[in-house]
Amino acid sequence: MSALKTLNPYFLKHKKLLLYGVVFIILSNFLTIFPIKFIGKAINIIAHSLTSSDSLDKKQLLKQLLLYGGIIVLAPITSGIMKFYMRQTIIVASRRIEFELKNNIYKHYQTLSFSFFKKFKIGDLMNRISEDVVNVRQYLGPGIMYSANLSIMLIIILGYMLASDPIMTFYAILPLPFLSYFIYNQSTVINKKTKIVQGKQSELSSFVQDSFSGIRVIKSFTKEDYIISKYIDQSNQYRNETLSLTTTEAIFSPLMILIIGLSNLFILYIGGQRYIDGKINVGTITDFFLYLNVLIWPFTALGWVISMIRRAEASMERINDFLSVKEEIKNSNFNLYPIKGEIRFENVSYTYPNTGIQALTNLSFEIEPGETIVFMGKTGAGKSTIALLLERLIEPNSGMIYIDDQPLSEHNINIIRDKIGYVPQESFLFSDTIYNNISYGIENATLEQVEKYAKKAEIHSNIMEFKDNYQTEVGERGVTLSGGQKQRISISRALIKDPTIFLFDDSLSAVDTETEEKILSNIENDIGIKTTLIITHRVSSAKHSNRIIVLDKGKIIEMGTHSDLISNQGFYSELYKKQITQKLS
Numbered sequence: 127m128s129a130l131k132t133l134n135p136y137f138l139k140h141k142k143l144l145l146y147g148v149v150f151i152i153l154s155n156f157l158t159i160f161p162i163k164f165i166g167k168a169i170n171i172i173a174h175s176l177t178s179s180d181s182l183d184k185k186q187l188l189k190q191l192l193l194y195g196g197i198i199v200l201a202p203i204t205s206g207i208m209k210f211y212m213r214q215t216i217i218v219a220s221r222r223i224e225f226e227l228k229n230n231i232y233k234h235y236q237t238l239s240f241s242f243f244k245k246f247k248i249g250d251l252m253n254r255i256s257e258d259v260v261n262v263r264q265y266l267g268p269g270i271m272y273s274a275n276l277s278i279m280l281i282i283i284l285g286y287m288l289a290s291d292p293i294m295t296f297y298a299i300l301p302l303p304f305l306s307y308f309i310y311n312q313s314t315v316i317n318k319k320t321k322i323v324q325g326k327q328s329e330l331s332s333f334v335q336d337s338f339s340g341i342r343v344i345k346s347f348t349k350e351d352y353i354i355s356k357y358i359d360q361s362n363q364y365r366n367e368t369l370s371l372t373t374t375e376a377i378f379s380p381l382m383i384l385i386i387g388l389s390n391l392f393i394l395y396i397g398g399q400r401y402i403d404g405k406i407n408v409g410t411i412t413d414f415f416l417y418l419n420v421l422i423w424p425f426t427a428l429g430w431v432i433s434m435i436r437r438a439e440a441s442m443e444r445i446n447d448f449l450s451v452k453e454e455i456k457n458s459n460f461n462l463y464p465i466k467g468e469i470r471f472e473n474v475s476y477t478y479p480n481t482g483i484q485a486l487t488n489l490s491f492e493i494e495p496g497e498t499i500v501f502m503g504k505t506g507a508g509k510s511t512i513a514l515l516l517e518r519l520i521e522p523n524s525g526m527i528y529i530d531d532q533p534l535s536e537h538n539i540n541i542i543r544d545k546i547g548y549v550p551q552e553s554f555l556f557s558d559t560i561y562n563n564i565s566y567g568i569e570n571a572t573l574e575q576v577e578k579y580a581k582k583a584e585i586h587s588n589i590m591e592f593k594d595n596y597q598t599e600v601g602e603r604g605v606t607l608s609g610g611q612k613q614r615i616s617i618s619r620a621l622i623k624d625p626t627i628f629l630f631d632d633s634l635s636a637v638d639t640e641t642e643e644k645i646l647s648n649i650e651n652d653i654g655i656k657t658t659l660i661i662t663h664r665v666s667s668a669k670h671s672n673r674i675i676v677l678d679k680g681k682i683i684e685m686g687t688h689s690d691l692i693s694n695q696g697f698y699s700e701l702y703k704k705q706i707t708q709k710l711s
């Protein structure tokens with residue numbers, strides 16, 4: 127239960143609603159149980175009036191019968207109203223706590239570092255905020271409501287039963303703990319099997335999703351038969367797991383009815399004997415049947431609630447695991463100031479913690495404000511890692527990064543990120559309109575502003591060809607756009623921020639070299655004294671640079687101007703020759 131202690135502050139916040147809920151539970155239970163003994167009394171009156179010949183006595187009995195009838199009808203109606211308020215308080219409190227918990231988890235996710243998100247699968251992160259929170263909410267709502275209901279009902283009903291006949295009470299209740307245990311056991315098995323079925327179902331739907339997304343590759347490689355047999359295989363697994371769950375569920379009801387039947391049998395047998403012995407009357411037997419009827423649901427709920435609490439505890443532990451992760455990169459500077467754009471790396475090394483790959487080793491370079499530097503090198507050389515470090519999405523293991531001669535770690539992180547116009551390698555677009563995607567980084571952007579920067583990124587004329595122009599929805603992650611269109615929208619999104627430092631991470635790879643030229647000279651005309659870092663595999667981008675840095679295995683192997691590196695006869699000049707020959711041919 128220790129993990130569930132995290133919920134105490136939430137309980138305290140909603141204590142009023144929860145307390146009202148308990149009051150309504152007490153009232154509703156009392157009103158459910160209270161009229162039962164009047165049913166027994168009414169039966170005794172009817173039995174008595176059948177044998178009585180006194181008309182005055184019969185009149186008196188009828189009056190009493192009417193009074194009992196009134197109680198028997200009115201009490202359950204009032205109990206129903208109380209049950210309504212019981213749900214309106216406890217379930218509403220649980221829904222509010224669920225809402226607050228979800229918001230807190232989401233807020234916490236937003237504070238966590240970039241490497242945290244690289245460590246966990248998206249599906250896993252989503253589960254904490256959906257399935258796990260639902261499990262906790264079920265404990266908070268139905269869990270608490272039924273536990274309170276059972277305890278209160280048990281106290282009231284046991285009082286009545288013991289007052290009527292202690293021996294019959296013992297026999298009537300005897301099978302009920304077995305009922306709770308059985309329900310707990312079955313619920314645990316059903317939960318486990320349901321999880322497996324859900325897992326198989328999501329495997330199947332991701333497989334189908336994947337095969338639809340990759341339909342082009344499947345057809346090109348004529349893999350249709352392979353895909354169909356794989357689908358049938360996965361579908362068979364799903365069917366087998368579902369059938370196993372259905373069998374468990376099918377055993378559930380008959381066994382439950384058997385245990386309840388045993389209780390009824392005990393009442394009939396023991397009650398019958400005690401009636402023959404003259405120890406109780408017919409009304410008492412009727413009362414016990416009715417008491418048992420009322421008790422069955424709480425005892426059933428007990429088993430269910432125990433398994434629910436165990437599930438909630440496991441879920442809360444998983445949620446707590448995430449909530450206890452601390453912000454790795456904290457901002458300690460909240461001043462507002464301008465940035466000139468001078469960048470200095472001094473012996474910077476970085477190793478990715480999850481793979482142990484050393485991406486950069488003792489890297490040192492300096493960039494003056496307004497300079498354009500091109501980073502080149504084989505794939506995996508460490509170029510994108512420089513971009514991540516500059517945005518302070520990750521921190522160096524050793525060495526220092528300076529911006530405007532001040533350590534990056536001492537800067538206001540929000541200013542740095544705001545003043546860097548970053549265009550990522552995979553142009554991620556939100557499922558929204560083109561307008562909202564371009565204006566993402568600034569508030570209340572006008573259409574003129576959006577158009578201006580779309581023109582600079584050479585995408586405006588494309589957008590004007592779409593039916594809804596700037597209001598065109600780009601679909602999930604921009605699926606309705608070509609790779610080059612996505613890249614140029616992503617560039618417009620960086621340009622509109624009017625940053626001091628531009629950071630292009632291989633962000634022109636999907637446009638032809640002519641468009642690339644145009645975009646870079648559009649930006650150049652506008653840049654003024656802005657620092658620009660271009661990570662690229664194309665020598666055409668290098669033309670616009672002051673210097674080129676070539677990396678290999680996280681180290682600088684060449685640095686200089688285009689003509690310096692051509693005469694160097696190294697990686698750059700080889701690449702240049704290759705790409706120029708390709709262009710000419």
Ligand SMILES: Nc1ncnc2c1ncn2[C@@H]1O[C@H](COP(=O)(O)OP(=O)(O)OP(=O)(O)O)[C@@H](O)[C@H]1O
Pocket residue numbers: 244478480481483484485503504505506507508509510511512551632
């Ligand atoms: N998130 C990550 N987790 C673990 N290792 C990573 C991660 N990102 C990159 N690496 C590793 O770090 C090294 C440098 O990667 P980086 O992305 O900086 O290379 P790059 O030069 O930008 O490559 P490319 O030109 O292919 O984009 C590579 O060996 C890569 O496998």
